[in-house]
Amino acid sequence: xxxxxxxxxxxxxxxxxxxxxxxxxxxxxxxxxxxxxxxxxxxxxxxxxxxxxxxxxxxxxxxxxxxxxxxxxxxxxxxxxxxxxxxxxxxxxxxxxxxxxxxxxxxxxxxxxxxxxxxxxxxxxxxxxxxxxxxxxxxxxxxxxxxxxxxxxxxxxxxxxxxxxxxxxxxxxxxxxxxxxxxxxxxxxxxxxxxxxxxxxxxxxxxxxxxxxxxxxxxxxxxxxxxxxxxxxxxxxxxxxxxxxxxxxxxxxx
Amino acid sequence: xxxxxxxxxxxxxxxxxxxxxxxxxxxxxxxxxxxxxxxxxxxxxxxxxxxxxxxxxxxxxxxxxxxxxxxxxxxxxxxxxxxxxxxxxxxxxxxxxxxxxxxxxxxxxxxxxxxxxxxxxxxxxxxxxxxxxxxxxxxxxxxxxxxxxxxxxxxxxxxxxxxxxxxxxxxxxxxxxxxxxxxxxxxxxxxxxxxxxxxxxxxxxxxxxxxxxxxxxxxxxxxxxxxxxxxxxxxxxxxxxxxxxxxxxxxxxxxxxxxxxxxxxxxxxxxxxxxxxxxxxxxxxxxxxxxxxxxxxxxxxxxxxxxxxxxxxxxxxxxxxxxxxxxxxxxxxxxxxxxxxxxxxxxxxxxxxxxxxxxxxxxxxxxxxxxxxxxxxxxxxxxxxxxxxxxxx
Numbered sequence: 001x002x003x004x005x006x007x008x009x010x011x012x013x014x015x016x017x018x019x020x021x022x023x024x025x026x027x028x029x030x031x032x033x034x035x036x037x038x039x040x041x042x043x044x045x046x047x048x049x050x051x052x053x054x055x056x057x058x059x060x061x062x063x064x065x066x067x068x069x070x071x072x073x074x075x076x077x078x079x080x081x082x083x084x085x086x087x088x089x090x091x092x093x094x095x096x097x098x099x100x101x102x103x104x105x106x107x108x109x110x111x112x113x114x115x116x117x118x119x120x121x122x123x124x125x126x127x128x129x130x131x132x133x134x135x136x137x138x139x140x141x142x143x144x145x146x147x148x149x150x151x152x153x154x155x156x157x158x159x160x161x162x163x164x165x166x167x168x169x170x171x172x173x174x175x176x177x178x179x180x181x182x183x184x185x186x187x188x189x190x191x192x193x194x195x196x197x198x199x200x201x202x203x204x205x206x207x208x209x210x211x212x213x214x215x216x217x218x219x220x221x222x223x224x225x226x227x228x229x230x231x232x233x234x235x236x237x238x239x240x241x242x243x244x245x246x247x248x249x250x251x252x253x254x
Numbered sequence: 255x256x257x258x259x260x261x262x263x264x265x266x267x268x269x270x271x272x273x274x275x276x277x278x279x280x281x282x283x284x285x286x287x288x289x290x291x292x293x294x295x296x297x298x299x300x301x302x303x304x305x306x307x308x309x310x311x312x313x314x315x316x317x318x319x320x321x322x323x324x325x326x327x328x329x330x331x332x333x334x335x336x337x338x339x340x341x342x343x344x345x346x347x348x349x350x351x352x353x354x355x356x357x358x359x360x361x362x363x364x365x366x367x368x369x370x371x372x373x374x375x376x377x378x379x380x381x382x383x384x385x386x387x388x389x390x391x392x393x394x395x396x397x398x399x400x401x402x403x404x405x406x407x408x409x410x411x412x413x414x415x416x417x418x419x420x421x422x423x424x425x426x427x428x429x430x431x432x433x434x435x436x437x438x439x440x441x442x443x444x445x446x447x448x449x450x451x452x453x454x455x456x457x458x459x460x461x462x463x464x465x466x467x468x469x470x471x472x473x474x475x476x477x478x479x480x481x482x483x484x485x486x487x488x489x490x491x492x493x494x495x496x497x498x499x500x501x502x503x504x505x506x507x508x509x510x511x512x513x514x515x516x517x518x519x520x521x522x523x524x525x526x527x528x529x530x531x532x533x534x535x536x537x538x539x540x541x542x543x544x545x546x547x548x549x550x551x552x553x554x555x556x557x558x559x560x561x562x563x564x565x566x567x568x569x570x571x572x573x574x575x576x577x578x579x580x581x582x583x584x585x586x587x588x589x590x591x592x593x594x595x596x597x598x599x600x601x602x603x604x605x606x607x608x609x610x611x612x613x614x615x616x617x618x619x620x621x622x623x624x625x626x627x628x629x630x631x632x633x634x635x636x637x638x639x640x641x642x643x644x645x646x647x
Contacts, residue, residue: 053604081606089604093597097619106615107605131619148605 004069006031006156006193007052012063014051021047023218024063029156032190034182036204036226037197039215040238045197046090048215049158052195053087054080067156082110086154088145090161090197094133100144101128107151118150122177138165139174146177157181159196163203175206184208201230214241266455266482268357271396271427274367279316280391286318289421290391297416297447298635299387308384312399313391315367326378327411328371332400335371342371346402350433350461350490358429358457362398369400369431372411374440379410383445383631388430390419390454396427403432405440405468412629415446417456425453425481432460436468438493445632447639448476448483452509456483466493466522473625473632474502474514475639482511486543489518491525502531503621503640506538506568515543515573520553520583527555532621537567545575548583557587562594562620564613 007029014022021044029035039045051058052065054077065073072080095103104115119125124143127136133144142162149157162178163171179185182194184207196203204226212226214233222229222241233241280286283301286294291301299311308329311319322329335342353363370386390397405411419426428450436442450456464470470489489498500516518527529544546555561570574587594616602612621640625633 055600055604076608077600077603078606078608078612081604087604089601093595093601095598095602095616095619097622098615103605106602106607110606152605 003031005029005066006033006068007195008064008066009048009052010064010066012048012051012065013061014047015059015061016047016057021058021218022051025218025220027213027220029193029195031193032183032188033210034184034194034196034207036209036212037195037215038201038212038229038233039199041199043215044218045199045215046160047218049087049160049195049197052158053077053085081152081154084155085158086149086152086156087158088142088149088160088162090164092133092141092145094131094136096131096134098132099128100130100132100147103132104128104148104151107148108153111153113151113153115151119147122147122173139167139170142166142170142174143177146174146181150177150181155192157192157194159194161197161199163198163200171202172206175203178203178207182207201233204230214238216241264357264484266427266457268361268396268427272392272394273365274315274395274397275365277314277392277395279314280318281316283311283319286313293418293421294387294389294416297387297418297449298414298638299385299416307382310370310384310386311389312368312370312387313389314395314397317368320370322384324380324382326409327374327380327384329384330371332369332371332402333366335402342402346404346433346435348433350435350463351431351459355459359431359459362400362429362431365398366400367398369402371402372413373404374406374409374411376406377408378406381410381412381629383412383414383629386413386415388415388417388428390423390426390428392420393423394425397429399428399430401430401432403434403442405434405436405442407437408439409437410441412443412632413445414632414635415444416449417446418449419451419454423451423454426451426455428454428456430456430458432458434460434462434470436462436464436470438465439467440465441469443471443473443629443632445473445635446475447635448474448480449478450480450483452479453481455481456485458483458485458487460485460487462487462489462498464489464491464493464496464498467495468493469497471499471625472501472516473636474500475504475636476512476514477503477505477639479507480510480512482513484513486514487516489516489527491518491520491527492522494522494524496522496525498525498527499625500529501623501625502533502542503623503636504531504540504542505534505621506536506540508537508567510538512538513541513543515541515545517545517547518555519547519549520555521549523550523552525550525553527553529557529559530623531559532623533561533570534617534621535561535563535565535568535570537565539568541571541573543573543575544587546577546585546587548576548578548585549580551580551582554584556585559587559589560620561591562617563591564594564617
């Protein structure tokens with residue numbers, strides 16, 4: 001019998017404030033795999049992540065989200081977090097008066113992770129006493145987010161544009177953090193799965209992925225080897241993706 | 255108390271309360287019950303603590319503790335100090351707060367219950383916080399208190415004051431006149447934690463004079479149920495380079511009427527002042543005031559007034575005022591009243607906190623004002639008070 005996938009998204013239609021943002025998305029991520037979602041700004045990538053996490057303004061009109069085989073479509077975000085889904089926000093808010101250390105302790109309250117060691121490992125110790133995300137630079141925000149996710153230790157990590165606004169010096173550290181999060185450096189069988197959004201694709205240099213998709217106008221159209229898809233997009237742009245799809249005429253049913 | 259166009263209208267009748275002197279006070283702290291001790295602990299007064307170095311407790315009209323271990327300062331009930339020192343009456347009593355200011359100062363001037371007198375000798379730095387406690391023990395009592403603190407030249411003093419009532423007291427009136435004199439290059443921090451009962455009315459009247467190079471930091475915390483509080487401490491920065499900092503951390507539950515704020519008058523050149531207030535409204539009525547008066551050149555003053563409305567009941571009225579009398583001043587204010595940001599709550603929910611936990615964390619963070627130069631013991635007390643109040647939020 002095949003192993004139950006980490007995540008199954010089935011014919012998902014979602015609207016935000018009356019506007020349709022996802023139009024029948026299908027997606028399956030097996031245990032231990034990392035999938036990458038390419039697509040232009042506004043194609044629905046972030047909406048998909050936010051819907052998987054369960055934010056109420058993303059209203060599911062049709063379809064299902066299964067996590068480890070269980071239907072979680074109706075669960076609030078904190079229940080999903082407790083079950084093992086974590087999200088890295090692209091633009092996280094700051095929380096005044098709350099130290100990053102406290103936040104990490106809250107994230108780790110189910111697994112007792114050692115916060116200070118974790119921060120030390122990625123050179124982020126001096127931020128522990130700072131207020132969460134307040135006045136953080138682009139790279140610091142990403143590290144803060146990933147540290148929180150590492151403390152939370154989810155089985156499925158949803159990662160939104162990890163390289164945006166990050167300088168070259170920091171992108172290596174961020175890659176290292178994601179690899180740790182997704183158990184990329186451990187021996188198989190790997191238990192952690194990931195879904196990474198990128199529109200530049202640079203993160204692929206640091207984090208190996210198993211499968212790639214192209215998202216256009218609220219639908220997933222194309223799937224395949226992530227590196228090949230990325231190279232195609234780099235060479236021809238998303239316009240070519242559209243043309244290719246028209247040639248194929250049928251959207252893929254994954 | 256109510257307000258009309260931001261002006262307080264006093265509706266409290268002093269005659270309706272029992273004078274504290276009509277009630278027999280306890281003779282010592284030994285008469286306080288376990289329940290009372292626990293209550294005092296909530297406002298930071300720990301009778302069991304081994305390391306307390308100075309402790310003043312007044313229950314109703316009686317001083318039940320007035321002990322002082324550290325050298326370099328004198329602590330006395332004010333009634334004794336007035337008998338002992340003629341200069342106290344001549345130079346300090348009713349100088350920073352005028353006796354004829356209002357009906358509450360008048361009746362305190364007429365017949366005083368007690369209060370504390372603290373004087374730190376020149377150059378003495380008393381780092382460990384002194385504890386003072388004003389406690390209403392009997393129902394319907396009106397307590398009249400007058401405190402005088404003198405921090406002499408180059409000296410330093412930290413006080414934590416916990417004000418509370420017996421757990422079974424349902425109503426009472428506390429009138430607390432405080433006059434603080436901070437001399438040249440002296441430093442004084444004053445942290446007051448209020449935890450009164452639902453029908454207790456509180457009328458502090460505070461005046462502070464700060465001389466050249468002196469620093470005063472005042473922290474006021476009221477997070478619990480209370481009938482009404484009306485307080486507007488006024489600080490005069492009288493000498494060049496004097497500094498005044500006023501922080502208020504306030505929660506207004508339903509039925510609470512709070513009219514709170516501070517006024518700093520910058521009378522000398524190069525003086526600096528900052529007023530910071532954080533208010534959370536759970537259905538009570540809050541007027542958050544701040545008044546900065548610039549009367550000398552090259553002064554710098556800032557006022558920050560932030561409010562969080564958590565329900566549709568009650569109100570927050572923020573009244574930040576800047577008043578400049580000379581050309582060369584730098585004065586600013588920012589005031590904001592709003593609700594909790596939805597995205598912050600959702601952010602925390604994605605980390606596994608349910609909505610209630612997320613809200614309480616955001617509120618606690620909002621109230622969490624870091625105060626520079628505060629001894630760690632005092633910061634801990636403030637953190638504790640906020641943490642305690644979180645349970646009720």
